[in-house]
Amino acid sequence: MSEELIKADEVSKIYRTGDIEVQALHALSLVIGKGEFTAIAGPSGSGKTTLLNIMSGLDIPTTGRAFLSGRQISGMRGSELSDFRRDHIGFIFQSYNLIPVLTVKENIEYIMLLQGVSDKERSSRVAAILKDVELEGMESRIPNQLSGGQQQRVAVARAMVTEPDIILADEPTANLDSSTGAALLDMMRELNERKNMTFLFSTHDTMIMERAKRLVMLKDGQVARDETRE
Amino acid sequence: MKLIFKLAWRNVLRNRRRTLLSGFAVGITLASLIFIDGLYTGMLESMIRTATDSFLGQGQIHAEGFRDTFEIESTINSSEEILRSLGSEDLIEGFSPRTVSPAMLSSAAGVNSVLLYGIDPELEKDISIIDEAVRKGEYISSEGLNQIMIGSKIAETLEVGPGDRLVLTIAQAATGELSQDLFRVKGIFKLDIREVDSGMAFIHIKKSRDLIGLGQATHEIALRFNDIAVAGDRSVGLWKEYSQGGNEAVGWRDLIPQLDGVIDMTELSTVITSSLVFCIVAVIIMHALFMSLYERMFEFGILRAVGTRPLNMALIILLEAASLSFISILFGLALGFLVMQIFTIYGINYKGIEFAGVTITELIYPVMNLKQFTIFPALIMIFSLVAAIYPAVFAARLTPAQAMQRSI
Numbered sequence: 001m002s003e004e005l006i007k008a009d010e011v012s013k014i015y016r017t018g019d020i021e022v023q024a025l026h027a028l029s030l031v032i033g034k035g036e037f038t039a040i041a042g043p044s045g046s047g048k049t050t051l052l053n054i055m056s057g058l059d060i061p062t063t064g065r066a067f068l069s070g071r072q073i074s075g076m077r078g079s080e081l082s083d084f085r086r087d088h089i090g091f092i093f094q095s096y097n098l099i100p101v102l103t104v105k106e107n108i109e110y111i112m113l114l115q116g117v118s119d120k121e122r123s124s125r126v127a128a129i130l131k132d133v134e135l136e137g138m139e140s141r142i143p144n145q146l147s148g149g150q151q152q153r154v155a156v157a158r159a160m161v162t163e164p165d166i167i168l169a170d171e172p173t174a175n176l177d178s179s180t181g182a183a184l185l186d187m188m189r190e191l192n193e194r195k196n197m198t199f200l201f202s203t204h205d206t207m208i209m210e211r212a213k214r215l216v217m218l219k220d221g222q223v224a225r226d227e228t229r230e
Numbered sequence: 231m232k233l234i235f236k237l238a239w240r241n242v243l244r245n246r247r248r249t250l251l252s253g254f255a256v257g258i259t260l261a262s263l264i265f266i267d268g269l270y271t272g273m274l275e276s277m278i279r280t281a282t283d284s285f286l287g288q289g290q291i292h293a294e295g296f297r298d299t300f301e302i303e304s305t306i307n308s309s310e311e312i313l314r315s316l317g318s319e320d321l322i323e324g325f326s327p328r329t330v331s332p333a334m335l336s337s338a339a340g341v342n343s344v345l346l347y348g349i350d351p352e353l354e355k356d357i358s359i360i361d362e363a364v365r366k367g368e369y370i371s372s373e374g375l376n377q378i379m380i381g382s383k384i385a386e387t388l389e390v391g392p393g394d395r396l397v398l399t400i401a402q403a404a405t406g407e408l409s410q411d412l413f414r415v416k417g418i419f420k421l422d423i424r425e426v427d428s429g430m431a432f433i434h435i436k437k438s439r440d441l442i443g444l445g446q447a448t449h450e451i452a453l454r455f456n457d458i459a460v461a462g463d464r465s466v467g468l469w470k471e472y473s474q475g476g477n478e479a480v481g482w483r484d485l486i487p488q489l490d491g492v493i494d495m496t497e498l499s500t501v502i503t504s505s506l507v508f509c510i511v512a513v514i515i516m517h518a519l520f521m522s523l524y525e526r527m528f529e530f531g532i533l534r535a536v537g538t539r540p541l542n543m544a545l546i547i548l549l550e551a552a553s554l555s556f557i558s559i560l561f562g563l564a565l566g567f568l569v570m571q572i573f574t575i576y577g578i579n580y581k582g583i584e585f586a587g588v589t590i591t592e593l594i595y596p597v598m599n600l601k602q603f604t605i606f607p608a609l610i611m612i613f614s615l616v617a618a619i620y621p622a623v624f625a626a627r628l629t630p631a632q633a634m635q636r637s638i
Contacts (some may be wrong), residue, residue: 058535059631079539086537093634099529101240106233113233114537158536 002033005166005198006055011064011074013050013221024050025221027064032166032200037192039201039212047221048202049170055200056089056168057081069165086114090159094171097155098143104130105139108158115162129157133187149180156188166198173205185211234542238549241522242557252518253558256610259507259514260562263606265569266503268596269578270496276594278458281489282482284421284591285358285430287326287452288461289481291472296449297485302331303403305447307476312451321468323456324356327448329438334399335380335431339389344380344431346400348438357452360419360432367392367417375437377416383428385418392417398433402443409441422582422591453479504609511558511610512617515551519621522550530625531633544622551618552611559607570598 013025024047032038032055040048053059054066057073066074069088076084098107108129109122117125130136133153143151152172159167169188173181189211192199201208209215217225242249282288291312296304306312309327316325329348334341351372355361360379361369370377378396380388390396394415399408413433420427439445455461461481472479483490523530534543577593584590 053631056535058629058634079541082534082537082539085535091532091535093532097532099237099533101237101244106236110233111536114539114542 002035004031005034005036005069006030006032006200007067008051008055009065009067011051011054011061011066013047013054013059014062023221025054025061028218028222030055030216030223030226032198034165034198035192035196036214037189037199037212038214038216039203039208040216040218041203041209042218042224044204046218048218050221051218052168052170052200052202056091057085086111087162088165090162090164090167092152092155092159092167092169092172094174095148098151098158100143102142103139104135104141104143104146104154107143107154108161111158111162125161126157129161132160132191133157147180148176149184152176152180152184153187156184156191160191160195160197163195163197166200169199169201171203171205172201173203173207178207181205182207231545234545235549238546239553241526241546242550242553245522245525248518248521249554249557252514252554253561255514256511256555256558256614257561257565259510260559260606260610261566261569263504263507264562264566264602265573265596267500267602267606268570268598269573269594270500271597271599272595273580273590274493274496275458275597276590276592277489277492278462278482280589280591281486282458282461283359284363284423285360285426286482286485287357288455288458289453289469289479290485291451291453291477291479292449294476294478297478300330300332302329302401302442302444302449305403305444305449306451309448309451310446312472312477313448316451316453319468321455321457321460321466322453324353324454326350326353326357326452327435328354328450328452329435329442329444329447330449331400331438331442333431335378335384335388336397336399337388337390337394340387342384342387344384344429346398346438347430347432348435348442349432350435354452357454360421363419363421364417365420367415370416370432370434372434374416375434376411376413377433378413379417379419379432380415381427381430382418382420383424384431385415387428390415398431398441400438400441402441404443409443411437411441422589424584424589458482504606508609508613512613515554515614516617516621518554519547519551519618520624523547523621523625527628527633530628531630534628534633535630540626543628544626547622547625548615548618551614551622555611555614558614559610562610563603563607566602567598570596574598 008028008030010027010029011025012027015022015024028051040051042048050059054061054074057076061074065072073084102110105126108126112122112125130139133156135150135153173184176184185207188199191197201212203209214228216223291306293304293306313327316322327350331346333344333346335344351370365382370379385391388396392415396413396415397410398413399410401408460466462483464481464483469479469481573596577595580590580594582589
């Protein structure tokens with residue numbers, strides 16, 4: 001296996017609503033290596049969303065630990081956690097990914113602005129990434145002037161522009177037609193291969209599962225199957 | 231910071247209808263506050279002017295205790311010297327010496343007790359509007375020592391008119407013996423102040439001094455200032471300067487304590503009204519922010535997920551509140567100015583209403599001042615920001631997972 005990037009170590013998660021307890025993850029352990037293009041799949045309620053939340057520091061495990069780039073992300077809080085996510089993780093969500101009041105350029109450079117990257121550096125990186133996602137000339141558009149596929153490309157650009165350790169994508173093709181979805185996936189796969197960028201998907205989509213180099217199937221909060229395609 | 235401000239400002243403009251409605255609501259409250267304050271100020275100024283200009287004067291000098299007892303032997307010490315000194319005071323625009331004594335007026339039809347004022351007809355014109363209040367006949371002249379001017383109610387009681395004769399009976403200061411003299415009614419005045427119209431009469435001060443046996447003494451010196459605000463300021467050195475040697479000098483606040491009470495009451499009313507208005511503003515702003523926040527919950531989740539710190543999340547909400555408040559203030563100031571301009575031209579008719587012993591005799595014109603257009607908007611901004619603290623803390627505490635329940 002390639003260099004270890006993410007590690008879930010005996011992670012459990014219990015959701016409590018009043019007297020009702022739902023155990024979403026059962027002492028799950030999983031390691032994702034650098035440069036992987038992995039899909040986590042499974043039926044609804046299998047725990048894939050919870051797992052992604054915990055591995056990205058968006059949620060806290062009830063027991064167990066999660067590590068990213070050697071640091072225990074499950075123990076971080078507040079600004080430390082925000083800064084860590086900002087600097088190490090890129091996110092792509094299934095819809096409403098972009099800030100509607102910001103232009104394409106402003107959406108892409110948002111994280112760089114939080115990081116304090118200089119104007120010149122930002123402009124140069126935005127221009128380069130827009131070329132990568134084939135959206136040159138659309139810098140000044142606002143999200144609702146773009147198609148769904150174009151919006152997801154902007155989301156990919158925003159996730160990648162800071163060159164994070166990993167990009168977490170939740171059902172990135174869910175709201176796209178099949179040809180647009182396929183094109184988006186091909187683009188991400190190409191970026192993964194060309195830049196050795198790590199992608200981790202949570203999905204139901206067979207297109208993603210087919211393109212993933214590694215497929216992790218979850219069932220009832222545990223890893224049911226873990227297969228590498230290459 | 232620039233990005234956070236840009237984000238907040240654009241978010242405010244995002245739902246234009248809601249922003250417009252919220253801005254309209256807050257703006258109207260600001261405009262109402264400006265108008266209410268202007269109206270109170272205008273009404274008070276009118277009441278003060280009515281009370282002081284009618285006859286009282288903006289300030290007075292007496293012998294100590296005279297205002298309580300009205301004893302005719304209690305005259306101002308060194309009054310001639312004081313009158314000379316007042317002539318060189320920069321703050322003083324005019325002054326008028328007076329004698330004040332109870333007297334009895336008799337006609338063929340009846341008798342009427344009055345408070346008789348001896349005045350210098352020319353100097354008195356600068357102090358009071360008694361000369362302008364003459365409804366029948368004429369104002370007493372400097373030469374007419376046996377002329378008398380009486381209130382309209384007295385004229386009705388005594389059934390006299392201009393040119394008719396009246397017998398004046400008055401006690402002498404030194405001996406208490408009564409002296410009488412015959413006067414011709416020169417004028418009948420009406421100030422629309424009940425106590426004055428039914429209980430005051432004016433004769434020449436030379437004649438009153440003779441009748442009372444005062445020599446050159448004076449009971450009262452009425453003052454008019456270049457600026458009425460100075461007359462209401464108890465800290466002005468002039469009061470202390472002339473409150474020596476057994477005399478006391480006081481402004482209208484002490485002469486009409488009930489009016490001073492009204493001012494205190496009005497100020498309190500303004501504070502209460504303002505507080506209520508600011509609370510309404512706070513609720514409107516908080517409501518608008520929460521509406522916007524719940525509507526954009528997923529978006530806030532994304533902002534948190536991609537690394538926006540809790541403090542910056544709070545800052546976005548605070549800046550949205552400031553932006554909304556700014557728009558509201560612009561609207562409120564414009565509306566407030568417009569309403570004030572309209573009523574400054576047309577006035578409000580409260581004529582005839584008596585309040586704190588003062589009858590309103592003129593149209594009330596709201597008064598614009600700097601406070602209304604600086605302090606009030608600033609307070610609206612402050613209250614808006616205070617109201618935004620709760621939603622800001624709420625936004626700062628949002629975890630990405632909570633906010634994006636529908637996704638990851």
